[in-house]
Every structure is written in structure tokens, then in C-alpha cells.
Amino acid sequence: MPPPSTTLSPPGLGPDVLERRLLRERAARKAAEQLLNSKSLELYEASQRSSHAQRLLELALWASSESIWEWSAEHDLYVVRTFPDTDSPPAVRHGLLREFMGGLHPEDRDKARVSWQRHVAGATDVLEIAVRHRGDEGWRWLRIRGKVVEWGADRQAVRVVGTVKDITSHRDAEHSFRLMASAFASSRDAMTVLSETWQIIEANKAFQQLALAESYPIEGAPLSHYLELPAELLDEVGQRGYAQRESRFRTHRLDQIPVEVTLSRFVAGDGAASYLIATIRDITDRKQAASELERIAHFDALTQLPNRVSLQLELARRLQHISPEQSQAVLFLDLDGFKEVNDSLGHDAGDELLRTMARRLPTLLGPKDMLARWGGDEFVALLAIEGAAERAQEIAQLILSTLSQRMEIRGHGISVSGSIGIALAPHDGQDVETILRHADAAMYAAKHAGKNRCAAYHKAMTADALWRVTLLAQLRAAVEQDGLDFVLQPKFSARGTIVGAELLARWNTKQHGTISPSLFIPLAEQNGLAAPLGRLAIQKAAQYAATLAQNGHPIPVAVNISPLQVLDDQLASVLQEACRAHRIEPAQLELEVTESIFLQDSDTPVQRLMALREKGFPIAMDDFGTGYSSLGYLRRLPFDTIKIDRSFLVDVDQDEKSKRLLIGIVNLCSLLGVHTVAEGVETAEQFHLLQELGVVHYQGFFLARPMPLKGVLALLAVHSTMADSRVKPGMQRD
Secondary structure (H helix, E strand, C coil): CCCCCCCCCCCCCCHHHHHHHHHHHHHHHHHHHHHHHHHHHHHHHHHHHHHHHHHHHHHHHHHHCEEEEEEECCCCEEEEEECCCCCCCCEEEEEEHHHHHHCECHHHHHHHHHHHHHHHCCCCCCEEEEEEEEECCEEEEEEEEEEEEEECCCCCEEEEEEEEEECHHHHHHHHHHHHHHHHHHHCCCEEEEECCCCEEEEECHHHHHHCCCCCCCCCCCEHHHCECCCHHHHHHHHHHCEEEEEEEEECCCCCEEEEEEEEEEEECCCCCCEEEEEEEEECHHHHHHHHHHHHHHHECCCCCCECHHHHHHHHHHHHHHCCCCCCEEEEEEEEECHHHHHHHHCHHHHHHHHHHHHHHHHHHCCCCCEEEEEECCEEEEECCCCCHHHHHHHHHHHHHHHHCCCEEECCEEECCEEEEEEEEECCCCCCHHHHHHHHHHHHHHHHHCCCCEEEECCCCCHHHHHHHHHHHHHHHHHHHCCCCEEEEEEEEECCCCEEEEEEEEEEEECCCEEECHHHHHHHHHHCCCHHHHHHHHHHHHHHHHHHHHHCCCCCCEEEECCHHHHCCCCHHHHHHHHHHHHCCCHHHEEEEEEHHHHHCCCCHHHHHHHHHHHCCCCEEEEEECCCCCCHHHHHHCCCCEEEECHHHHCCCCCCHHHHHHHHHHHHHHHHCCCEEEECCCCCHHHHHHHHHHCCCEECCCCCCCCECHHHHHHHHHHHHCCCCCCCCCCCCCC
């Protein structure tokens, strides 16, 4: 064993050579370690960068709701990776491409196959299609993008990768946007989108047509250039974001058009800015119809004279300003012999006579005088306050002289006379009701004195007063002892079916014969009998309705309710008790009220009618057009039916203006959802014309006269066997 200090060397190598070799080996190992460390660090850093890039890609795909898919040609297999959230691994699903294609919507399937085949054949650089695919939630829109990343030797795609996204909500939003854009462009109402500074951003074709500006630029103009914008409208939009008002629209020709404008604020989809949309509707026709209806509400349709309400309002106005030293003369005129003209020549001749009087009589009056038609063959004249007392007799004699002149009516030479009553306010009465009642009493005195004369009211007119007192006593007994007769006049549909009936009171006396309802009903109302007479009528109507229902005809029976009854606190309980007693529903009792209820100073009648309707009683306005037919009340009151007065049917089949008036009323009622009943249908021509105009129900002598209950039952029995037949003239003439 050599000594410790001895160094062994390979044969042929000296110690120096061996040392240098060892140094080189150490240096090589160190260099290799450094290279390995460096490469390892690079690989690590690359791995980290790849993981980071992959993470960023996953986050981007998650944020955009995109999924990654890959298709391999080897097995026709596709794999989809979806990223549900930021922390979970991707969800993987796979399937065969042909199965996926089979699940496409039939309308999309061929298009998708062609696009795919062209791409994998190299005909297109990128695949991009939008298709509908049936999934668990039904049909969903998918946007599929992809690109071939590996080709085979035959230039056929081996591998395709890409992204897929559910775009159903986006497509729905696009469809909604296109729908709204189409609605905006196609709307018959003028519409415009505005900036917050009220500048027009976009306007549709209807706006351009309304402005007569189809060849003029509109965008950028202020809305105030075309539309009046009152301060209260702007304030309301500012506070509520919505407003609706009537305004005036200016065209490029500077015409003024009445419009209804609706303004609404909305926020853009990005929420960054708000805008306004204005809808502008031309209401010229509505305004004209309203104006015409307001006019006919205060003017008699037959004679075109002011009607009863206009007269009462004017008289009330004059009485408010009259001094004790002045006089307001009221002349109450009734035509003598008018009934004979009607009976012998027909209602058309009678109507022509009234129109002739309406043309002649105003020529006898001064510019401050007023002539009105009171109703039927009665007229009332108000003379100017200045010199009224002195002129009253003079004007009355002029009227009588004019009435006596012969006139040609439908080929017949006729003449009539008149009875005129004169009353002076404030001497003969200080309020409208009293002065008119006294003028009416004076007119009856003139008539009873032989007609064709005038009479001034005085308190000594006892004969007429005694007759009225006697009649009142008999009427009171008839009401208390159920001595009145009640008949029914049927109402018909356009097909001739009986759809209801109106209860009418009749009074036959031994001493005076038949008393007209136009006489005894006002007598009852003026002397405290309105309530008992009304209760009796309600009981009869309920009884008749029950009998009709028991015989298989549950049609409503209408009963007239006077303004005094409406004010009766017991009306609701009386109606409900009648329904309970006869076991009928409130809908079987229709309540007809006249327009005179609107003359009350309070809203009580309106409120009571609304309460009755809420209890189930249908409400009808009777004699529409002969009184205070205010459009405001038509809007406020819950009328189920409007009964058009017979005066609107005069010459309706011959006079175009009358027809237009009737069309306006029918159309307005239709817009308000209110049924119409035409009263006084007396000819086949009227009936067929009213059918064409859209009237819902009909009542009149042409269809059926008033008859006892048994007559209605018999008529209903006949109609039940003729349910599908049309109404024929003369079907009932009893």
C-alpha cells in the first residue's frame, strides 16, 4: 500500500495533465448545471406564461359567454368546453357532428350543412353561421365560428376549432327592435324622437305628412316649430316623465290642426342618455264631431231653433240681471190644430209644418229676442227686456196673424192657429220654473177661451186651476189604488228579436176620458206624486220582468225614473225591494233617465246613478238630443244605453245632414262602448237605414206599438218560432 503522500496517476499521464482534466470536467459539469438551471427556469416561466394565458383566455370566454369547440374528422366527433364561472373547471360535452346537424331547425339545417362542407373543403377561410338548435329549453339561437387548423394529405380538414355562443336573447332583442322600428315608421299617428333639448332626432312618415313637409328637412328642428308646448305640459313631463294634452300643430303652410300629443321620456339602452318620444294624433274629426254634438245638445234637431235647455239657461241669465223696474216677457205658444195635421197627413207633414213655423216666426222678433222650441208643437219666445211689457201683446198678435196664413205642406194648403200665454218677470214670477209655469197656464187659458188668441197671466185664472186640482185628486187616488194601466213597448235587435221592453203608464178616467202622460206625469211631479207614482211603476216593471222570465223570456224591462225620483233617498231601497219581492236580478230592471237630471246644481244625481249601476241596474239616457246632452256627462256617467230621440230620424233617409248627425251620434256611442236605441222608428226606410248606420236596438210603431203584458208574451211566442227571420213591416199593429 503506497504511502499517503504518494499520488497515483494513470499510466502515461503526468500529474499536471490529470489536474487539468479534472478542472475541465468540473467546469463542464458546472456549465451543464447552469444550462439545465437556465432551461428549467425558462421552461417554468414559459409554463407560467402559458397557464396565465390559458387563464386569461378562460376568463375572456367566460365574460363573453363563449364556449370552445373542436371537431376531429377521424370519428366525426366534436367536443365543447363551456366555462360556467371563474373558479370552476370547464364543463365538457361531446357528440357526433351528424347528430348535432340533425338537431338543427329544419329551416337552418341545409344552410348549415352547405356552410360546413364548403369550409372543410377549403372553399372558405372562416366558418361563421347562426342557427337554431333544439335543447332542453327549446329552440335556441347559436352563433358558431370556426377555422380549420389541420389539413390532411388530400386537402380535407382533419381538425377544426372555434367558438360557439347562445345569442337567443340578442336575436330576440334584434327582433323587438325591428318590430318597434317598423311600428314607428308605419304608425298612422305622427311620431318623433326628441333630444332632452326638444330637438327632433327622427320623425316618421306620418309626421312628415301631417306637417306637409315630405320634401323639407325635419331632423334637427325644435318641436316647438310645429307644436304649441304650454308650460304646464313641459312641467308635467319634467316631473312625471309623461304627459298628454291637446294642443295645436302648425304645418309648413301655417295651418293650425287640433291634435292630441303624448310625451314620454325613455332612457337609451346604454343608460348614458335619455330621450323623449312624442305621439301626435290629428283630432280634427273628433273636434268637429264634438262641436256638432255640443251644438245639437242646445239646438232642436228638427227646427234648428234653440231647445228647451238653451231657453232655460238664457232665461236664468236674464233674470239674474233684471231690475224691479224692468220686465222680462215670456210668450208661450202652442199650435192649435197640429194634432189634426199629424193624424190626417202624417208625421212628416207635421214636421214640415214645424220647420215652416221655425223659419217664419223669428222674422217677427228683434235681434235681442229669442225663440226656442219647447217640445212637440210648443214654442217659447223671450223678448228683450227693454220695452218687453209694451211689446208682448204686439208680438203675440203678429205671431197669431202669421200663423193664420195658409201654407203649402206636401201639396196640401193648410192653416193653423195658435194659443199664446204671456207672463212678465218679476211680476209673475222671479225664477225660471215659476215664470214658465205661469206662461204655460196663461197659454192654456187662451186655448180654453177659444184658441187663436193670447192671454196674459193673472192670479184670477181659477177655472184652469180648479180643473187641475180636480184632476190631481183623481190622479192621487189612481196612484194609491193602483188605478193606472201599464203597458209595454218592445225593443228589437237588428234581426228583429225582442231584446227588452219599456214600461209606459196609461190613465183612463170616467170624467175626462184618456189623459195623456204628457199631462198627468208633469202634474204628478209638480204635486208630490212623483215618488209614489215612481214606486208603483218600479213594482209593475219588476212584476212584468218576473213574468216574462217565468215564461222563458228573461229580457230587461225599462222603467222611467224622473229627476225627482233620482233625488229620492229611498230609490235604491225601493228598487232592491222590488227585485227581492219578485225574485229577479237588478239587470232585469233598466233605469231610463232624461237629460234634465243634469240641470241640478249638485252632483248628487250623478253619484246616485253611479251607485245604482254598481248595484247592477243598467242605466239608459232617454230622449238623447232634446235636452242637456253634454259630452262631459256622457264621459262621466256610466250609461249602458243611449236612446236617440225620434227627432233625429226626421228626413234621415232623405237629408244628408241629418244622416251625418245620426252617424256622429252612433259612432261616438260606439267609441264609448254604449249601446244605442233608436226611438220612434215608424217606416221601413228608417229601420233599414238605421241598420246600415250600426244602431244596436230599435223601438217604434213600425216594429210594435205599446201593448199589455199578454200581448208581449204572445209576440215573443211568435218570435221564438221566427228567431232567424227578418222584421217585416206591419208585423204588429194592435
